[in-house]
Amino acid sequence: MLTISLNAQINQPNIVLILADDLGFECVTANGGTSYHTPNIDLLANKGARFENCHSQPVCTPSRVQLMTGQYNVRNYTVFGELDRSQISFGNLFKNAGYKTAIAGKWQLGEEKDSPQHFGFEESCLWQQSYSRKDTAGHDTRFSNPILEFNGEVKHFNNGEYGPDIVSDFICDFIEQNKDQPFFAYYPMILSHCPFVPTPDSKDWDSQNLGSLTYKGEPKYFPDMISYMDKLVGKIVSKIEALGISENTLIIFAGDNGTDKPIISMFKGTDYPGGKGKTTDNGTHVPLIARWDGKIEKNRTCSDLIDFSDFLPTMCDAANIDISSQTTIDGVSFLPQLLGKKGKPRKWIYSWYDPRGKELKEFARNTKYKLYSTGEFYNIKEDFFEKTPLALVTMNRDAKQSYNKLIKALDKYKNIREEKANTKRGKN
Template sequence: MKNALLSFLLILSVVTKIIAQEKPNIILIMADDLGYEALEAYGNDFNKTPQIDRMIAKGMKFENTHSMPLCTPSRVQLMTGKYNFRNYLGFGILDPKETTFGHLLQEEGYTTCIVGKWQLYGNEIQRKLVEGKVGSLPSEAGFDHYRLWQVNDRGSRYKDPLLDSRETGLEFFEGKYGPDLFVDYMEDFMESQGNQPFFVYYPMVLTHDPFEPVPASKAFPAYNPKTRLNDPELFPDMVTHMDHLIGRILKKVNDLGIEENTLILFIGDNGTDRDVVSSVNGELLRGNKGYTNDLGTHVPMIAYWPGKIKEGSVNNNLIDFTDFVPTLLDVAGAKKANKPFTDGISFYPQLTGNQNNKEVREWVFCHYDPNWGKFAPRTFIHDTHYKLYQNGEIYNLKQDLYEKSPLNKSELDKEGKKTIQKFEKVLRKMNTK
């Protein structure tokens, strides 16, 4: 009986290992303050991104992905799969009561890692004003390993960075460059996993201001970040370095022999900084981070998974940041019983071309109340053509990117009126209070 039990346990161990090996790895990369118009693939006339172009050539480019207009609202929505009116506490805060995609993928047998920008623990003033804890630490938010900027201490994110990691705590890296150190840590993590499926979330610090010299710049060795240089003319260099780091990740996945078992997703967290003006197909477009027009929410998105995603495919469907949690759970093979409530729609069938299960969203809803800066709360819904705000304003997104000319409902054609009526019904159903 004892030998039979040992044999059963041995077989169970082998089966468990095989199942673990079959689960695909997931890498989610999110650039900071990078709207769609900043990339060559979306029409930028100047910024060159050969590694992102490589992802597109071998993967899927999404044309209509929308974030929240600002970083914390986007991150909270992305990590939880819920609209902000359900769980947003304030700028720089992730509610410690929330279940994130880190927790959910841990439950599916994944080892989780996060590198890059945190900024979700709140600040010292917030913690003094509110009784109890108002923010989340990375290990409490579902991550086994991390190297991050701005967990509890700010410091520099670029040259001479002050970074926090699970293994060594807070460290100052004199003469080093933060974005490079994040990828160093990420590469070491991937090497250590063997056959264990992993999830890496990489919320980049690039391309957020301050706009400073990158390591390839002649000015980098002598640059002192304490001078607080913030020159938008350096933004293209930062885009180039961001692209270089993506190339490093692609190479490491290939070198480890896990390319065909690893989904890599690349997105931006919100629109580009307003100090950055891009030439896009000959037209000058100003970044609109923080604002609710198309240039504040329309972000790039690329999916790369050799052998799974049709090469060079283009996806014109609407994608919303609530869609990532259900998608990642589908990628992980989670059972229906293990899937929590989300506001999102899984786009996993769109990646794999499963025509029998290809639900797509008809609209994107946004409840935006960042409680930061001078940004006014706004609630709206849109598709690729029209946008309706809760106060009744209507805009034609194809003709009015900056939303300067609101329309009257009576001006719309039959299809336009039908669309707005549908939007009105959705807004009435959303109990944002």
């Protein structure tokens, strides 16, 4: 066992946050998946801590807004593809604390030329910032011969380059250039989002291909994309190891939401359909793994509930950044759990989910039960796809106790959206 005092940490460790796109919990071998090869992610878990109950929002923008601000969407979500510029992100907090900051990968949070810099990232290499996901001929622009933006400047690649290679190189270069000072590198990966297409390691990779003309591509390439995503995780970790900064670098890896719907994976001996966009567990249950040599005990597993509002306070806690007076935070730091302490495990998590303003899904849940604001109450351990709501009159004691606790959780956020809207109208 590692015996580490929370007060004995290095004051400003480096932070590397890797966020895979559309990667559910079931895709990682260390979690019990058997459809794909993820040796580098598995090794990360073997040398660090693996969390079994981390939950995101069901799609990308809601997840990223929650992740970057530490707040539930009920407070600050506006529209799909945007992060409200009035918000304070973890990039702002780390930059203001003296960290060098960079982001590389997928943006999709605002088309302004200065969007990443506005949110605290001094350097950026991004896909889908101001430029569309498709070129004028309808080709997808993220993978083969991509179109990316470097610090707001658009660059077209046409010599067989692969987008995920370029952005991972950018992260590696940033890490090397700043190895002697505290840095925060946020790597929201382009993989493994559709279109499902060959990677440079696929047998039928075509370096002349200008990008998929269909949104989904072909699901048969999903395993290749998972393997390449895993390879790039290994690339980042290897760079940190080669520079000799593993003991001063907290690496966090997670998926941003459930796997896409066409994909069916094998998980613990059974078929597991992708649930991206759904509020069932296959839409929100994502991998979470962290490594910090000498600080996090190797091969540790934690079953505590974690949600995406918890990442910001956890990273700031690790970096000794005081956020108490800077912004409202819904998240709870899980740094103590990373360091082998009990911490303050969540009793429940909350979700306000309405990505395109068409159908609100609001719920509170624990590891066994889920209660929607509309009244549906499920035992999600026994009813994974939430087909049969529990009736109050037939609930056992355990279910009733959870129901009452989750009612209180929902009540806590009941009027926040309306109150914020009224405040905004009052200012206008």
